[in-house]
Amino acid sequence: MVKRKALGIMAAGIMAAVLLVGCGGSSQSTSGGTEAGTVSEDGSYKETLRIAVTQQSPSLDLHKNSTLIARQMCDGTVWEKLVTLNGNAEAVPELCESYELSEDGKTLTFVLRKGVKFHDGSEMTAEDVVASMNRWIESFSSAKDMVGDARFAKVDDSTVQITTDKSLLLLPAMIAGAAQPASITTAACCENEDDNGFMKEYIGTGPYKFVEWKQDQYIKLERFDDYVPYGTEGAEDDGWASYKTAPTRYLQFDIVPDQATETAGMEAGQYDCAFNISSDDYPRLEANPELNVYRSQMGSVALVFNHKQGIASNQYFRTAVNAAIDCDEIMTACFGDGYELGSCYMDAGQAFWNTDAGSELYNQKDPEKAKEILKEGGYNGETFTILAATLNGMDNMAVALQSELQAVGINVELTIVDWATLIDYRNDPSLFDMYITSFAEVPVPSLKLYFGKDYPGWSDDEKLAQLFGEMTAATEMDDAKAKWEELQAYSWDYLPIICPGHYLGIFAWDKDLEGVNMYSGGPKFWNAAVRE
Amino acid sequence: MKKFILKRVLSVIPVLIVVSVVIFLLVHLVPGDPAAAMLGDMASAEDIAALRAKMGLDRPLIEQYFVWIINMFRGDFGTSVANGEPVLSVVVSHLMPTVSLALYALLIAALIAIPLGMAAAQKKGTAIDHAVTVFSLAGVSLPSFLLGLFLMLLFSVRLRLFPVSGYTEMSEGLGQHLRSITLPAIALGFMNAALMMRMTRASMLEVLSSDYIKMARAKGVKEKWILGKHAFKNALVTVITVFGQSIVHALAGAAVVESLFAIPGLGQLMVNSIGRRDYYVIQAIVMLIAVFNVLINMLIDILYGVVDPRVRIR
Numbered sequence: 001m002v003k004r005k006a007l008g009i010m011a012a013g014i015m016a017a018v019l020l021v022g023c024g025g026s027s028q029s030t031s032g033g034t035e036a037g038t039v040s041e042d043g044s045y046k047e048t049l050r051i052a053v054t055q056q057s058p059s060l061d062l063h064k065n066s067t068l069i070a071r072q073m074c075d076g077t078v079w080e081k082l083v084t085l086n087g088n089a090e091a092v093p094e095l096c097e098s099y100e101l102s103e104d105g106k107t108l109t110f111v112l113r114k115g116v117k118f119h120d121g122s123e124m125t126a127e128d129v130v131a132s133m134n135r136w137i138e139s140f141s142s143a144k145d146m147v148g149d150a151r152f153a154k155v156d157d158s159t160v161q162i163t164t165d166k167s168l169l170l171l172p173a174m175i176a177g178a179a180q181p182a183s184i185t186t187a188a189c190c191e192n193e194d195d196n197g198f199m200k201e202y203i204g205t206g207p208y209k210f211v212e213w214k215q216d217q218y219i220k221l222e223r224f225d226d227y228v229p230y231g232t233e234g235a236e237d238d239g240w241a242s243y244k245t246a247p248t249r250y251l252q253f254d255i256v257p258d259q260a261t262e263t264a265g266m267e268a269g270q271y272d273c274a275f276n277i278s279s280d281d282y283p284r285l286e287a288n289p290e291l292n293v294y295r296s297q298m299g300s301v302a303l304v305f306n307h308k309q310g311i312a313s314n315q316y317f318r319t320a321v322n323a324a325i326d327c328d329e330i331m332t333a334c335f336g337d338g339y340e341l342g343s344c345y346m347d348a349g350q351a352f353w354n355t356d357a358g359s360e361l362y363n364q365k366d367p368e369k370a371k372e373i374l375k376e377g378g379y380n381g382e383t384f385t386i387l388a389a390t391l392n393g394m395d396n397m398a399v400a401l402q403s404e405l406q407a408v409g410i411n412v413e414l415t416i417v418d419w420a421t422l423i424d425y426r427n428d429p430s431l432f433d434m435y436i437t438s439f440a441e442v443p444v445p446s447l448k449l450y451f452g453k454d455y456p457g458w459s460d461d462e463k464l465a466q467l468f469g470e471m472t473a474a475t476e477m478d479d480a481k482a483k484w485e486e487l488q489a490y491s492w493d494y495l496p497i498i499c500p501g502h503y504l505g506i507f508a509w510d511k512d513l514e515g516v517n518m519y520s521g522g523p524k525f526w527n528a529a530v531r532e
Numbered sequence: 533m534k535k536f537i538l539k540r541v542l543s544v545i546p547v548l549i550v551v552s553v554v555i556f557l558l559v560h561l562v563p564g565d566p567a568a569a570m571l572g573d574m575a576s577a578e579d580i581a582a583l584r585a586k587m588g589l590d591r592p593l594i595e596q597y598f599v600w601i602i603n604m605f606r607g608d609f610g611t612s613v614a615n616g617e618p619v620l621s622v623v624v625s626h627l628m629p630t631v632s633l634a635l636y637a638l639l640i641a642a643l644i645a646i647p648l649g650m651a652a653a654q655k656k657g658t659a660i661d662h663a664v665t666v667f668s669l670a671g672v673s674l675p676s677f678l679l680g681l682f683l684m685l686l687f688s689v690r691l692r693l694f695p696v697s698g699y700t701e702m703s704e705g706l707g708q709h710l711r712s713i714t715l716p717a718i719a720l721g722f723m724n725a726a727l728m729m730r731m732t733r734a735s736m737l738e739v740l741s742s743d744y745i746k747m748a749r750a751k752g753v754k755e756k757w758i759l760g761k762h763a764f765k766n767a768l769v770t771v772i773t774v775f776g777q778s779i780v781h782a783l784a785g786a787a788v789v790e791s792l793f794a795i796p797g798l799g800q801l802m803v804n805s806i807g808r809r810d811y812y813v814i815q816a817i818v819m820l821i822a823v824f825n826v827l828i829n830m831l832i833d834i835l836y837g838v839v840d841p842r843v844r845i846r
Contacts, residue, residue, distance in 0.1 A: 058570045058614050058808065066575070141576035194616030196570065197586060215615060215622065216796035216804065217699060256697050256794045257803075260681060265696040268689045420564035420809050427577070454577065 045529040048250040049513070052262045052274040056219070056255050059198040060210065063132075063139040066179045068298075068440050072275065072522045073219060073253050076240055078119075079183030079204040082110050082129070083176045086239040087519065089350045089443055091172035094230070094241070095124065095184055095205060105167035105475035112158045117226045118186055119202075119209035126154040131187035133160070133175075140180040142447050146171060146472065167473045169480060170444045176240075177443030177520075207246035207526050221251040237527070239519045247515065247529040266291060266508050272530045273509035275522060279336035285508045294518060297340060297348045298505035299440040301331070303401070303498040304426075304450055304457040305433070311384055312433040316377030318495040321384075321434075324370035324408045325401070327363040327500040333400035334393040338504040345448055345488060345499050347441045349520040352477070357485040358492030363500075370408040379410070387415045387432035389422040394436045401436075426456040438503060441520055445484050446472050450496050459496035536837055540830050551822040556597050559814050565589075566613045566809040587613070589811075600815065610812030614805070619812045622801070623820065629699050630790070630797035633713050634782035637721035641778065645725040646771065649732025653740060654759060664729060671726020680719035680792045687715060697794035716793040720786060724778040728771070735770035739763045769839055776832040780825045 057070035062079055076084065083091040083099060093099065096110040116124040133152040137143045150164040162168065175182040185203050192200045202210040207229070208221040223246040231243040254271065256262045259278040263285060265271045277285060277293070286293045305312040305321075312318055331339040343362035346353040384405065388398035395416045402412040415432065417425065425431045435456070442448065449455045451468045467490055471483035491497075507523055509516065515527035567583035568575065584590050588599070603610065609619035652664035688696040700712040739745065740763055748758050787799030794800075798817055805813040 056804075059616075064571065066571070139579070141579065144576075195586070195611045196613060196616045197583065198616060200616075213615075214796070215617075215625065216800050217794075254698060254794070255796075257791045257800065258697075258794070261684065261697045261792055261794060264681075264684050264689050268692060268696045270688075270696050270698075417563070418807065420569045420807060421562075423568045424563045424565050 044532055045247060046272070046532060047248070048252055049248045049273070049525060049528060049530055050271050051251065051253050051525070052256040052265050052271040053253050054255075054257055054259060054262060054276045056216070059196075060202050060213075060219075061199040062181045062183045063136045064180070064198055068179075068521065069275075071179070071181060072524075073221075074202070074204075074206075074210075075181050075183070075521075076206060076242075076244075076517075076524055077208045077251070077526050078202060078206045078210055078221060079181060079185070080206050081175055081182050081184060082112075082133075083172050084240045085173070085177045085443060085520070086241045089173065089177070089239070089352055089520075091176040091443075092238075092241050094176075095129075099172060101168060101172070101475075103475075105169050106165060107161060107163040108168045108171055109155070109159060109161045112160065113230065114158060115228060116205050117224075117228065118205055119224055120186065121226070122186060124184065124205060125187075126157055126160050128187045129160050129184055130154050131190040132184045133162075133182060135190045136180070136182040140178065140182075142178065142449070143171075143174060143182075145452075146174065146446070167475050169475055169477065170446050170472060173443040174447065177441075178447060179440055179442060207244040208251055211250075216255055218255060219253045221253075223249050237517050237519065240517065240524070242517060242527065244526040246526060248525070251525050263508075266510075269510075272513050273507065273516070273523060273525075275505070275507055277506040277508050279338040279506060282336075282338070282506055290511055291508050292511055292513075293506065293508045294523075295338065295504040295506050296518060296520075296522075297441070297502045298521065299438055300345060300347060300499050300502045301334070301397075301436070301438050302450060303500065304435050304437060305495060305497065306429050306435075306457060307460055307496070308429040308458040310429070310433045311379075311382045314377065315494070316373055317379065317384075320370045320373040320377065320379070320408070321405065321410070322361065322492075322495055322498055323364045323366050323373060324404055324410075325363070325498065325500065326365035326404060329365075329404065330397050330400045331501045331503075334397035335503050338506060339501050340504065341501045343492065343499070345491070346445060347502055349441055350443060353445055353481065353484060355481075355485045355488050357489035361492040367404075367408045374409060381409075381411050383411050383413050384433045385413045385415055385431070387417070387422060387425055387435035389417055389419040389436070391419040391422075392438075394438075397436055429458065445487070451487075457496065459494075461494055461496075463490060464494055464496065537834055540833050544826050544830055547826055548823065551826075552601065552819060553597070555815055555818045555822070556600065559811050559818075560593060560596070562809075564809040566811055569808040570613050600812075609816045612805075612813050613810045614808060614813070619816045622813060623798070623816050626796055626798050626801040627820075628701075629713070629795050630783060630786050630799060632702070632709070633717055633720065633786055633790070633795060633797060634779060636710070636713055636717035637782050638724060638775070638778055640717055640721035641725035641728055642775070644721075645728035646732055649729040650736055650759060650764065652729070652733045653736030654755075656737060661733075664733065668726040668729045668733075671722050671729075674722065675788075676719045676723060677788050677792050679722055680716065680789055683715045683719055684793070697792075699795045699797075713793075713795065716789045716795055719792075720782055720789045724782060728774050728778060731770050731774040732767065735767040736763060739767045742766075765839075769836060772835055772839070773832060776828045780821070780828055783821060783824060 053069055055069045057065055057067040059065045060070050060074050062070060062075060080094050082094060082096045084094040086092045095113055095116055097113050099110045101108050112126060112129060118124060130152045137147055137151060147162060147164050150162055152160050152162045155161050184205060189199055189201050189203050194200050207224055207227045209224045211222045212220040227246065229243050229245060233243055235243055256265060262274045263277060263281040266274050266285060285291055305318050307313050327341055341363060343356060343359035344354050386398050386401060388394045398414050402414055405412045422435065426435050450457050450459060453460045467483060467487040471480050471487055474480035474483060505522055510530055512531040514529055517524035567580045567587060571579055571583060588596065612619050612622045648664050652661045655661050684696055687693045694715050695712055698712060700708040702709040745758060745763055748762055786797055787803050790797040790799040791803060802817050
């Protein structure tokens with residue numbers, strides 16, 4: 001009897017202790033000890049905006065790092081560029097007053113804005129811009145391919161210029177929106193690198209300055225009080241071109257690796273916004289009256305053929321695979337309903353480049369036609385190896401693809417690995433016939449790496465290279481667009497890749513969060529604030 | 533006793549040498565390239581090759597191994613590819629959350645398991661015994677992430693008593709610190725509690741059926757003295773073993789719980805480091821866990837000798 005009572009007391013004690021610990025302290029602040037819940041000077045907004053993200057980047061040095069999450073956190077917020085993208089995906093001035101392309105398209109000149117301050121208090125100079133732009137070119141292979149050996153040079157204290165022997169028509173858009181943004185930093189920062197070659201300090205010109213990075217916990221940005229906005233006060237955002245006011249004192253990006261935890265954190269009110277919500281949780285969050293849920297195209301999927309060796313190096317085989325595929329089915333296997341079909345390699349955000357050229361060969365889902373092509377081509381049961389990673393459900397797509405291709409008589413084998421292994425294996429042409437990957441949005445088609453013969457997949461076709469060269473050599477945008485349409489139509493015939501569709505990113509935020517910029521690539525917070 | 537301890541300490545050295553070789557080979561033979569993982573999908577082959585050379589990954593494997601070992605003896609565990617910081621400081625900064633979480637989990641586990649295990653043994657065949665058996669079966673069967681999710685939905689989303697995720701350091705206040713790790717500690721401790729409970733019960737049953745306990749009862753010694761002083765002390769050898777294993781298990785197995793609750797501990801660091809092939813960090817963590825495992829086992833061996841003198845003679 002005494003023992004039973006003791007057990008009861010012990011159990012009650014443990015429960016009480018747990019509840020006591022739970023009741024102690026506020027229900028807001030956890031990691032980092034920031035004072036979420038306190039108000040800004042005008043008493044109406046939270047001082048800290050907390051954003052849950054599932055990934056973290058190796059570095060915030062965007063010259064050398066192409067991870068999406070680093071761009072989402074810092075591009076336009078900490079870092080700014082000479083030009084940025086407007087709502088039509090055109091390059092418009094950001095840190096420059098104006099820019100000009102010479103008539104022959106081979107000289108690009110930027111006139112810099114005066115009085116722009118870096119986060120260390122120094123003023124932006126032509127030397128800083130030249131050092132930053134040249135470091136970006138050295139670090140970003142697509143830029144290097146475009147400009148060759150040419151580099152930026154100072155013309156005078158407020159002018160920088162680059163001259164090449166090729167057209168630079170697409171360079172401004174590349175500077176404005178490439179996956180490795182051409183961020184402007186100080187010349188000293190460009191030199192000050194760590195053992196891995198990344199910048200040691202993050203000193204930009206944006207409305208927020210970098211404050212702290214606690215590995216696996218959070219990244220914290222603070223409003224830069226000396227920031228001078230550009231543009232027209234009160235004007236609505238035009239793409240990323242925006243009059244930035246930084247109404248929130250701190251932006252804190254909390255690293256939350258598990259999507260289920262992110263969702264629970266939004267429901268509990270711990271976070272004001274969450275990135276990369278699972279499509280399984282989408283209906284639940286959408287039904288929550290306290291939250292806004294937003295879906296937007298984030299990029300496209302690519303089924304990349306091995307053109308160097310193996311069965312997929314045969315044109316007839318690639319054509320048969322393309323004829324057999326039901327894009328709806330394989331996209332559903334991977335993304336649930338979080339995708340949109342579309343034959344254009346460019347995403348919806350790049351309206352100027354959108355085209356339906358070649359769409360008659362997209363999503364044919366015609367097994368009989370595929371069987372016929374295989375028969376005519378002399379297919380003899382050779383193994384077709386699909387390489388896929390266990391990342392974001394790509395392995396599920398591989399399984400769906402296997403099922404569709406087996407139905408037309410193709411002998412399919414799957415190699416499922418983690419992402420780090422895939423990016424290693426894809427360099428060895430003996431290990432795969434097709435691999436599955438995805439590409440984030442890019443501002444110009446010349447940044448689609450799979451057109452290059454050195455990119456794993458090794459598309460090596462004379463006509464493809466010629467059309468690509470003509471597009472990048474154009475000196476007028478309309479000419480470039482016409483060449484892109486030709487290239488896109490030819491691509492659905494030659495098949496460097498199959499693009500089965502475009503995936504959507506899902507973002508959720510508190511109904512009281514205002515001023516989020518959703519132009520492209522996920523939310524941007526330079527004008528965002530949460531009402532108390 | 534000194535000779536006994538010295539023998540145990542010396543036996544650890546060859547184990548650690550073998551462990552270091554196995555860890556190094558495993559990490560380096562797994563496909564994947566830290567330079568490629570670090571630079572991202574858009575990096576060119578030349579940039580990746582340049583970074584590999586900078587990291588010393590283009591050198592022969594055997595040279596890399598000896599460089600690693602020699603540098604380790606100098607206190608240099610290498611540089612993390614994730615952020616360019618020294619591995620030692622990265623590991624140390626992630627060690628405290630895991631140690632804190634593991635100790636809290638074990639405290640919860642011990643507080644639940646030992647009294648319940650003893651009660652079940654004393655009341656063998658009764659409802660209490662059956663309840664304890666069901667509880668321990670549930671504990672062993674229930675995955676920690678599932679229990680964690682349940683706790684999160686109940687105590688964080690519904691009742692809003694605890695944060696959903698995140699970690700508060702002890703320097704910001706003990707209350708806030710405990711609050712941030714209570715749910716993960718329960719999720720992690722539950723399985724250990726189940727194991728500990730089963731072992732305590734089994735061990736106590738064995739001791740309670742021995743002749744000297746019967747003799748004590750026949751002499752009229754009070755039941756609480758029999759249980760607390762005579763039986764529990766002898767059952768303690770098994771409980772110590774399980775407790776030691778539980779510490780290692782909690783340290784090494786915290787990855788899932790840490791990931792779920794966004795606790796920046798060694799487990800999460802390990803998972804992230806594998807994803808980005810951060811060789812030096814992976815090697816340091818596995819080495820740390822291996823050393824800890826070996827030391828705990830050594831300590832348990834020595835404790836056996838203290839608790840039971842027959843072990844020393846053998």
